Amino acid sequence: MEFLMALMVGALVSAAVYLMLARDVLRFLFGLVLVSNAANLLIFASGGLTPEAPPLVPEGLKAPPPDVANALPQALVLTAIVIGFGLFAFALILIYRSYQTMGTLDSDRMRLAEPEGRD
Amino acid sequence: MAATQTDSRALTRPAGLISVAVPLALFGWFLQFLPEIAAGGTVVYRIDWVPSLEVGLGVLLDGLSLTFALLITGIGALVTLYSTSYLGGHRDYGRFVCYILAFMGGMLGLVLSDNLLSLFVFWEVTTISSYLLIGFDADRGTARRNALQALLVTATGGLAFLAGIILIGMAAGTFDISGIGEPLASHPLYLPIFLLVVAGAFTKSAQVPFHFWLPNAMAAPTPVSAYLHSATMVKGGVYLLARMNPSLGGTDPWFWTLVLFGGVTAVFASVMALRQTDIKQVLAYTTLMALGTLIMFIGVGTEYAVQAAMAFLVVHSLYKAALFLMIGVVDHGTGTRDARVLRGLGRAMPVTMVAAMLAALSMAGVPPLFGFVGKEFLYKAALDLDVGRLWVTGCAFAASALMFAAAGIVAWRPFMGKPADTPTAPHEGPWPMLAGPLVLALLGLALGIMPDLAEPLVRPATAAVLGVAAKVDLYLFRTVNAAFVLSLLTFAAGFALYLSHARLRAGLSRTPKLFDPGWDRLMDLVAAGSTALTGAIQTGRLRRYIFVTFATLAAVLSVALWRAEVTLAAPDFDDLRAKHWSVLIFIMAGALLTAFTRSRMTAVAALGVVGIGVALIFIMFGAPDVAITQLLIEVLQVVLFAVAMLKLPHLGRDMNTRPRAWDAVLALAIGGLTATILIAVMATPLDLRLTAFFEAASVPLAHGRNIVNVILVDFRALDTFGEIAVVAVAALGAWAVLRGTRGARP
Numbered sequence: 001m002e003f004l005m006a007l008m009v010g011a012l013v014s015a016a017v018y019l020m021l022a023r024d025v026l027r028f029l030f031g032l033v034l035v036s037n038a039a040n041l042l043i044f045a046s047g048g049l050t051p052e053a054p055p056l057v058p059e060g061l062k063a064p065p066p067d068v069a070n071a072l073p074q075a076l077v078l079t080a081i082v083i084g085f086g087l088f089a090f091a092l093i094l095i096y097r098s099y100q101t102m103g104t105l106d107s108d109r110m111r112l113a114e115p116e117g118r119d
Numbered sequence: 120m121a122a123t124q125t126d127s128r129a130l131t132r133p134a135g136l137i138s139v140a141v142p143l144a145l146f147g148w149f150l151q152f153l154p155e156i157a158a159g160g161t162v163v164y165r166i167d168w169v170p171s172l173e174v175g176l177g178v179l180l181d182g183l184s185l186t187f188a189l190l191i192t193g194i195g196a197l198v199t200l201y202s203t204s205y206l207g208g209h210r211d212y213g214r215f216v217c218y219i220l221a222f223m224g225g226m227l228g229l230v231l232s233d234n235l236l237s238l239f240v241f242w243e244v245t246t247i248s249s250y251l252l253i254g255f256d257a258d259r260g261t262a263r264r265n266a267l268q269a270l271l272v273t274a275t276g277g278l279a280f281l282a283g284i285i286l287i288g289m290a291a292g293t294f295d296i297s298g299i300g301e302p303l304a305s306h307p308l309y310l311p312i313f314l315l316v317v318a319g320a321f322t323k324s325a326q327v328p329f330h331f332w333l334p335n336a337m338a339a340p341t342p343v344s345a346y347l348h349s350a351t352m353v354k355g356g357v358y359l360l361a362r363m364n365p366s367l368g369g370t371d372p373w374f375w376t377l378v379l380f381g382g383v384t385a386v387f388a389s390v391m392a393l394r395q396t397d398i399k400q401v402l403a404y405t406t407l408m409a410l411g412t413l414i415m416f417i418g419v420g421t422e423y424a425v426q427a428a429m430a431f432l433v434v435h436s437l438y439k440a441a442l443f444l445m446i447g448v449v450d451h452g453t454g455t456r457d458a459r460v461l462r463g464l465g466r467a468m469p470v471t472m473v474a475a476m477l478a479a480l481s482m483a484g485v486p487p488l489f490g491f492v493g494k495e496f497l498y499k500a501a502l503d504l505d506v507g508r509l510w511v512t513g514c515a516f517a518a519s520a521l522m523f524a525a526a527g528i529v530a531w532r533p534f535m536g537k538p539a540d541t542p543t544a545p546h547e548g549p550w551p552m553l554a555g556p557l558v559l560a561l562l563g564l565a566l567g568i569m570p571d572l573a574e575p576l577v578r579p580a581t582a583a584v585l586g587v588a589a590k591v592d593l594y595l596f597r598t599v600n601a602a603f604v605l606s607l608l609t610f611a612a613g614f615a616l617y618l619s620h621a622r623l624r625a626g627l628s629r630t631p632k633l634f635d636p637g638w639d640r641l642m643d644l645v646a647a648g649s650t651a652l653t654g655a656i657q658t659g660r661l662r663r664y665i666f667v668t669f670a671t672l673a674a675v676l677s678v679a680l681w682r683a684e685v686t687l688a689a690p691d692f693d694d695l696r697a698k699h700w701s702v703l704i705f706i707m708a709g710a711l712l713t714a715f716t717r718s719r720m721t722a723v724a725a726l727g728v729v730g731i732g733v734a735l736i737f738i739m740f741g742a743p744d745v746a747i748t749q750l751l752i753e754v755l756q757v758v759l760f761a762v763a764m765l766k767l768p769h770l771g772r773d774m775n776t777r778p779r780a781w782d783a784v785l786a787l788a789i790g791g792l793t794a795t796i797l798i799a800v801m802a803t804p805l806d807l808r809l810t811a812f813f814e815a816a817s818v819p820l821a822h823g824r825n826i827v828n829v830i831l832v833d834f835r836a837l838d839t840f841g842e843i844a845v846v847a848v849a850a851l852g853a854w855a856v857l858r859g860t861r862g863a864r865p
Contacts, residue, residue: 002801003690004703005736010794012729015710017669018786021662021779024770030713033726033756037733040749042793044742046800054741055814055826062818064826069741071826072810077737077745078831079842085752086849089759093853096763105768107661114659 005045012038025095025105032091036084040077047073129207130200130551138216139203142195142223149188156185157575159588163233163297177233179297182579183361186429187230189576190436191351195223197555198346201444204551205342205451215255219346222248226351230358235284235294242280242323245352246273252347253339265335268638272332273322280319280359286312291366299366313367316359317376324356324410327384331634334403341450344399345443345555349406350436357413357432361425365586368420377418378507382514384411389521393620394627398458398529399446402439405482405525408518409435416500417584419511423503426591427496429580433573434481434493434563441478441559442529445471448552449533454542458528463538467545470553472534477560479530481567483523483613484606487595489566489573491606494519496593498602516609523613524620531617570594669785676792685799698739706732719770723760727753744827 012034019031047070055071057064095105102110129135152162165177180188199219206212225244232238247270254266284294290306291299303309320326325333336348347353360368360377367373388407395401409431416428448471449464450456465472481490497519501512538545547553566573570593578591596603616623656667709728716722730753737746813826813834823829831839 001694001699003692003798004695004699006794006797006801008703008706009797010790011707012710012790013793014786014790015714016786017789018714018779018782020665021669021782021786023662025661026719026767026770027722030722030726034710034713034729037729038793041733041736042797044737044740044745045797048801048805049740051739052741054743057814057818057824057826059824062815064814064817068814068826070805070807070810071813071830074742074745074827075830075835077742078748078827079838081745081748081752082842083845085755086846088756090849090853092759092763093856096766097856099767110661111659114657116659 001049002045005041005049009038009042009045012041023106023108025098025107025110028107029088029091029095033084033088036080036087040080040084043080044073044077129212130203134213134216135199135203135207138199138220139196141220142192142199145227146189146192146196149185149192152180152185153575156180156182156579159579159582161583165233165295168237172236174236175234175295176237177295177297178231179233180231181583182576182581183358183429183583184230186433186576186580187351187354187358188227190433191223191226191230194346194350194436194440194559195219197558198342198440198444200551201345201447201555202340202342204549205447206340211255215252215340218248218251218255219343222252222347222352226355229355233296235287235296238296239277239281239284242319242355243274243277245347245355246270246277246323249273249336249347249352252343253336255340255343256338259338262338265332265338269332269336272329276319276322276329279315279322283312283315283319286315287366296362296366301366302369303366304370309367309370310372313370313372313376316363316367320356320359320414321380322356323359324353324414325384325407326356326380326411326414327387328634330384330388330407331638333407334400335635337397337399337403341399341443341447344403345440345447348403349439349443353406353410354413354432354436357410357417360414360417361428361584364417364420364425364584368417374418374420374507378415378511381411381413381415381418382510384408385415385514385518386411386521389518389525390627392525393521393528393616393623394630396458396624397456398449398461398533399443399456401458401525401529402442402446405522406439408522409439412497412515412518415511415514416497419500419504419507421500421503422581422585422589423496424500425584426577426581426589427493427500429577429584430496430573430593431493432580433566433576434489437559437563437566438478438481438488438490441474441556441563442482444552444556444559445475445478445530448548448556451548451552452543453545458532460539460541461533462536463534464545465534466538468534468547470547470557474553474556474560475530475534477564478556479526481560481563482530483526484519484609487564487567489563489570492567492570492593492595494609495602495606498605499600502601502605512605516605516612519609520612520616523609524616527613527617528620567595666782666785669789673785673788673792676789676796680792680795680799683799685795687795687798688802702732702735702739705735717770719764719767722770723757723764727757730756742827744825 016031016034016038019027019034022028022031050067050069053065053068055064055068055074098110099105102112104110130139155162162180163177165175168174168176199216202215202219206215209215222245225241225248228241229238229245232241250266250270253269254262256262286308287299287303288294290303290308290312293299303312306312322329333348333353337344339348385408388404388411392401392404392408395404413428413432413435416424416431446456448468449461452468452471453461453464455461477488481488484490484494497515498512501508501515504511574591574593577593578589581589581591658664706729709725709732712725713722713729716725730749734746734749734753737743737749813830816834817823817826817829821829821833823833
């Protein structure tokens with residue numbers, strides 16, 4: 001499964017990079033969503049893959065059974081998902097706002113900061 | 120010519136008083152060390168400044184630094200006294216006093232530092248204050264341009280010097296000058312060190328081909344020219360080479376570089392001096408000649424040569440400062456500095472004439488002035504050489520003869536003959552402007568008659584440069600020897616040159632100027648180059664920047680993988696079941712669809728497919744909490760997208776959406792690299808210490824059975840708080856951005 005997981009993360013990253021290189025900023029945003037999914041999977045997979053044993057301590061025991069999943073990457077990924085969402089939401093609002101101001105989603109034509117000059 | 124407003128009341132005002140009192144007090148303070156230094160002692164004092172970088176504010180007072188310190192403070196006091204009259208009425212006189220005192224502090228720090236790093240800091244202080252002083256009349260375009268030129272040339276050399284210092288620190292293991300034990304000549308880094316240090320010294324001391332900034336620096340007010348650009352700052356490079364002589368000197372590259380460049384500078388500059396019509400420019404070029412001579416003789420490096428160089432250093436500082444100050448008086452008294460106009464000033468300006476004559480005789484090397492002693496010793500040192508005797512003697516002779524002629528142009532001709540018409544009727548300057556030239560000129564005379572008086576300075580200075588004790592015996596005249604004959608020849612040649620100087624000037628002025636226009640061309644090239652470069656990298660297109668960023672990432676990852684020599688095990692498909700395959704296909708299909716669809720609704724749906732696929736993976740591998748969060752977020756995302764879609768246009772409506780081959784190549788490269796890294800990471804054994812701690816501590820310490828929850832809300836609660844803060848800030852930001860849409864421009 002490790003190999004398959006790596007393949008999947010690679011495919012997600014490829015799709016994300018391809019989207020982020022597009023002229024349409026909405027596509028860029030799709031890429032951003034994909035890349036945060038890929039990053040979450042990558043962190044999760046680096047912590048080891050343990051099938052179907054959530055890191056819970058059963059009633060009456062002081063510690064979990066020896067073969068439960070690694071809790072640490074799960075905690076990290078949980079945080080990352082939420083922060084990724086914050087980033088997504090803000091980027092979406094930003095895109096919306098720039099469309100309002102500039103009337104386009106074409107990043108090549110968003111030239112407020114660096115106007116077409118002598119180049 | 121320079122706007123000179125005299126106002127002798129400036130001396131009684133605080134700025135003027137301070138500017139004179141400080142250098143005078145320092146001069147007295149340094150004088151008390153003279154007996155100790157003359158007896159062969161050195162004063163070393165250090166305080167740690169940045170101990171972790173081995174930067175100490177070490178003070179090293181030996182013959183060399185004391186000579187410089189006395190020149191800096193002594194001439195400094197006379198120059199600031201002069202300035203109270205020369206610039207006292209200037210509206211920015213206070214600014215001038217700040218700059219000149221800052222320069223004085225920097226220069227003193229430069230010659231007193233025992234640590235190369237602090238020496239460098241002071242070196243740059245003098246560069247910057249010189250920039251400010253050259254551009255003091257900032258209303259004039261030439262002043263600004265010339266100030267910038269001086270700054271760029273000397274600061275570029277300064278950077279080279281800094282690199283040299285770092286190499287010295289690596290080679291010698293210390294940045295303390297007194298700590299560099301043995302010569303670095305045999306060290307493998309010697310040649311780069313030598314070249315870098317010489318680059319710093321040659322730019323600072325204006326050696327050919329970096330000489331052009333110094334004549335331009337004459338845009339500064341005359342007291343500044345007298346002080347910085349003849350007596351002190353430009354000798355910084357000379358000081359540096361003299362100071363480094365024990366550790367870097369004595370090698371073939373050292374000898375030939377210094378002797379050749381110094382000689383060329385000396386002769387070239389003194390020829391160029393004859394070309395000038397502005398007597399201040401004549402002096403500027405003779406300063407170049409003196410600097411070239413000093414560097415040539417430091418390069419020669421014999422005991423006699425160093426002794427001659429040290430004597431000449433003192434000689435030159437005295438007469439050159441006097442002459443510059445004299446020119447200020449003439450400029451102020453007549454309104455012009457044109458050598459072709461100035462005639463017969465002697466009657467109207469007798470005191471100035473006496474000072475000018477004495478200083479000029481010293482410059483021409485006529486007995487019994489100190490200049491004669493200096494020149495005789497240069498000749499003797501040159502004639503004593505085994506290697507390069509002809510070159511050094513020839514350069515010294517040619518430069519001295521031309522100097523004789525220059526002295527006549529600057530100080531004889533303007534005062535003799537019939538009075539000529541000048542813009543204002545010639546009149547004598549006020550006493551603060553006469554004191555400086557007169558005192559310095561008389562000192563030149565006194566030291567000429569009694570050269571022994573200079574020995575307590577020249578002897579320890581020579582010893583400091585050589586690194587060993589030196590026998591120094593200065594005298595005016597003993598016997599008729601080769602040097603004396605050469606002196607007589609110099610006078611004859613110099614007199615002939617003086618008589619024909621008008622014709623020489625006419626001939627020389629037809630030669631094209633090379634260096635200064637060359638500088639302008641270089642600056643234009645730099646500007647054009649940076650415009651082209653900026654145009655090439657700053658295209659203003661977001662996706663170009665992103666492309667470059669990802670390409671860099673791909674390159675860095677490739678190099679990292681290659682250097683880590685990762686070996687990948689063959690994939691193992693034994694444990695794969697249908698659910699694994701199906702999730703894989705699910706996610707990959709979603710990703711592909713998102714990447715290539717032309718409909719935004721399809722894209723959003725495909726994103727949802729990917730998100731749910733990821734949630735399924737979380738469920739499969741024991742992370743139900745993460746899966747729940749993922750699903751919730753997916754729903755929120757779709758809702759937000761849907762709301763935004765109402766207001767946004769369809770995908771790529773107004774854009775070219777052809778497949779992008781290069782983007783695809785880069786995307787596949789980054790994806791492939793990520794996958795490779797992940798495989799390599801998963802093949803290494805896991806460090807489970809933290810996980811083990813959380814598993815063991817979850818129930819006893821935090822009383823929670825869901826370990827992931829315990830980590831989030833207990834052990835790493837502060838991180839979770841930070842996460843909430845991030846979301847809150849994003850929400851605030853989004854709110855602010857949306858609010859701004861009201862009344863926005865269309």
